[in-house]
Amino acid sequence: MRIGFIKLLFLLLLFGIMTRLFYWQVVRADELKAMAEGQHFENLQIPATRGDIKTSDGFSLATSRPNFLLYALPKTLTEQEKKDLATILAKLLSLGEKEYEETLKKEFSEKIAQNLYWVSLVKSLNFDMKNRINSLKLKGIGFSETSSRFYPEGSSSAQLLGFVGSNQRGEDTGYFGLEGFYNGELKGVAGNIRQERDALGLPIIFGQLLGTFKKDGKGLQTNIDRSVQFIVEQTLKRDVEKYGAKAASAIVMDPETGAILAMASYPSYDPANFTKYPKEYYRNPVVADSYEPGSTFKVLVMAAAINEDLVEPDTKCDNCSGPISLGGFNIRTWNNQYKDSITMTETIIHSDNTGMVFAGKKLGIDKLYSYLENFGMGSNTNIDLQDESSADMRPKKEWKEIDLATASFGQGILVTPIQMIRAVATIANGGKLVEPQIAKIIEGDNSNFEIKPKVVREVIRSDTAKILTEMMVKAVDEGEAKFAKPKGFKIAGKTGTAQIPIAGHYDANKTIASFVGFAPADNPKFIMLVRFDQPSSSIFGAETAAPTFFTIAKQLFTYFKITPSE
Amino acid sequence: MNIILKVSGVFLAVLVLLQIWVSHTMITQGSNLKRIEDLERQLSQENLILENEIATTAAFLNIATASASLGFSVPKTVQYIR
Numbered sequence: 001m002r003i004g005f006i007k008l009l010f011l012l013l014l015f016g017i018m019t020r021l022f023y024w025q026v027v028r029a030d031e032l033k034a035m036a037e038g039q040h041f042e043n044l045q046i047p048a049t050r051g052d053i054k055t056s057d058g059f060s061l062a063t064s065r066p067n068f069l070l071y072a073l074p075k076t077l078t079e080q081e082k083k084d085l086a087t088i089l090a091k092l093l094s095l096g097e098k099e100y101e102e103t104l105k106k107e108f109s110e111k112i113a114q115n116l117y118w119v120s121l122v123k124s125l126n127f128d129m130k131n132r133i134n135s136l137k138l139k140g141i142g143f144s145e146t147s148s149r150f151y152p153e154g155s156s157s158a159q160l161l162g163f164v165g166s167n168q169r170g171e172d173t174g175y176f177g178l179e180g181f182y183n184g185e186l187k188g189v190a191g192n193i194r195q196e197r198d199a200l201g202l203p204i205i206f207g208q209l210l211g212t213f214k215k216d217g218k219g220l221q222t223n224i225d226r227s228v229q230f231i232v233e234q235t236l237k238r239d240v241e242k243y244g245a246k247a248a249s250a251i252v253m254d255p256e257t258g259a260i261l262a263m264a265s266y267p268s269y270d271p272a273n274f275t276k277y278p279k280e281y282y283r284n285p286v287v288a289d290s291y292e293p294g295s296t297f298k299v300l301v302m303a304a305a306i307n308e309d310l311v312e313p314d315t316k317c318d319n320c321s322g323p324i325s326l327g328g329f330n331i332r333t334w335n336n337q338y339k340d341s342i343t344m345t346e347t348i349i350h351s352d353n354t355g356m357v358f359a360g361k362k363l364g365i366d367k368l369y370s371y372l373e374n375f376g377m378g379s380n381t382n383i384d385l386q387d388e389s390s391a392d393m394r395p396k397k398e399w400k401e402i403d404l405a406t407a408s409f410g411q412g413i414l415v416t417p418i419q420m421i422r423a424v425a426t427i428a429n430g431g432k433l434v435e436p437q438i439a440k441i442i443e444g445d446n447s448n449f450e451i452k453p454k455v456v457r458e459v460i461r462s463d464t465a466k467i468l469t470e471m472m473v474k475a476v477d478e479g480e481a482k483f484a485k486p487k488g489f490k491i492a493g494k495t496g497t498a499q500i501p502i503a504g505h506y507d508a509n510k511t512i513a514s515f516v517g518f519a520p521a522d523n524p525k526f527i528m529l530v531r532f533d534q535p536s537s538s539i540f541g542a543e544t545a546a547p548t549f550f551t552i553a554k555q556l557f558t559y560f561k562i563t564p565s566e
Numbered sequence: 567m568n569i570i571l572k573v574s575g576v577f578l579a580v581l582v583l584l585q586i587w588v589s590h591t592m593i594t595q596g597s598n599l600k601r602i603e604d605l606e607r608q609l610s611q612e613n614l615i616l617e618n619e620i621a622t623t624a625a626f627l628n629i630a631t632a633s634a635s636l637g638f639s640v641p642k643t644v645q646y647i648r
Binding site for chain 1: 592593595596597599600603607611612614615617618621622624625626627630640641644646
């Protein structure tokens with residue numbers, strides 16, 4: 001009886017042990033395995049460093065700066081340790097400001113008092129402060145590395161660069177400008193490593209190391225010439241105030257390759273603190289703002305007419321002795337002065353609207369429309385900036401005679417500054433429409449990818465380009481802006497003063513004043529467009545944009561070692 | 567035949583002992599590895615900070631301010647030697 005009882009007892013014990021083993025080994029197997037792996041392995045997220053954006057000489061316009069997040073582990077601290085920690089950290093981080101120290105102390109005390117395993121204390125500590133706190137070997141705190149964008153030249157070329165913000169998932173993402181366009185190349189890929197650790201949490205040398213290593217973002221070397229960019233920015237910043245303009249922008253491009261050497265706009269913003277500025281400032285007006293180009297457009301229409309052999313430089317206008325009545329409108333010259341039998345060269349020199357209507361009529365709607373499309377109007381230039389957008393051209397079938405007339409002197413048609421400079425570059429480079437490019441090289445770990453210049457199409461013949469160049473040289477030498485021209489240099493250019501359409505009519509006192517030109521005219525080293533939006537000191541391009549153009553050009557002659565030829 | 571077996575046995579035993587010795591020696595090197603990893607990270611951060619400082623100092627904005635305070639200015643006229 002007793003033996004039987006003992007046997008039963010052992011059987012029950014055996015069953016109990018087997019049940020318990022089944023529970024651990026089968027029922028909770030996955031959970032326990034995960035817990036064991038959690039103790040043996042550590043998962044490390046290693047953020048990739050965003051690639052730098054550099055000028056053509058390798059200077060960083062945008063780079064990365066290490067930052068640190070300071071966190072506390074409240075559950076590992078006693079009440080006294082929590083108080084001491086809040087006091088020490090507040091004293092260090094307040095940098096001697098008593099009032100701020102008290103505020104910080106209160107803030108830290110409240111955060112550490114929470115019954116949590118992990119709590120964030122400071123989000124963006126710099127390297128020095130992190131080292132100072134680290135040297136104190138405080139218990140219950142830690143750091144995690146983050147990074148932020150750093151701009152050594154300050155807010156220089158903000159609209160060109162764009163900025164880095166957080167996307168919906170909290171990841172760093174580039175917006176606008178180069179940061180937005182090349183975000184895929186610049187951002188890199190974060191590493192995710194699973195490393196075997198010992199009981200002390202230290203890595204085991206022969207342990208398992210799984211996962212993928214981080215891949216830093218690629219660097220971007222641009223065509224931007226640091227010196228040219230600086231000259232343009234400084235001059236434009238000074239002159240936008242001098243002429244009381246609402247906004248201003250300037251572009252300098254190599255007409256042969258389309259390489260953008262400088263691009264600046266005002267008002268600007270600080271890309272490191274972009275949230276403090278109105279969102280309207282983020283878009284780059286050079287590629288995103290459409291405007292009526294006014295008289296700068298005349299050189300394109302004249303180029304088309306000459307290229308079609310419809311007019312020659314000496315062709316005389318037979319209908320330019322007074323205002324032209326068309327579709328119920330009177331087309332006048334800018335100074336209301338008229339010259340009978342004005343030649344096409346004189347039309348460009350004196351920016352005569354009636355002479356341009358004559359040339360436009362010779363072309364007709366079909367040919368003019370075709371040339372405007374070939375010059376790139378109504379389509380994006382494909383410049384490597386995220387925010388490019390251009391206005392569509394009105395469909396050809398909707399064009400009337402008055403549209404042909406106004407378009408011939410640059411009103412009633414919308415262009416972006418980048419479209420305009422690219423179109424005029426065809427005159428500077430012998431007739432080729434090039435693609436404007438900011439990035440020159442995408443720098444990888446092992447190899448670089450060079451972005452080669454791209455010719456889109458040939459728009460005008462080289463002899464037409466030469467004729468137009470001579471006309472533009474005369475426009476500079478004999479036109480309204482001749483007072484500002486640097487002596488001895490052969491510069492081809494054209495002023496523009498376009499009225500701004502407001503509430504269905506043009507306001508004569510609100511204009512876009514611009515100047516487009518290239519130099520040296522016979523072998524252009526650069527082409528430049530300067531544009532002021534609603535200058536108040538003078539509404540004319542000849543008195544605002546042209547002097548700014550020549551001021552910048554003078555400095556560029558010295559920089560590029562170009563000597564006077566005349 | 568016996569000699570070959572004996573030599574193989576000894577060789578195997580040496581290998582096992584060597585493996586045990588290496589494992590026991592290296593298992594304690596985790597702290598060194600951690601120290602090297604931390605040092606590498608620290609030096610990378612310091613390099614980045616120094617690069618940023620150099621870039622800030624070499625920035626045209628900074629040079630222009632410094633040169634203006636020293637009395638330098640943009641030349642008003644340029645003489646060309648022919």
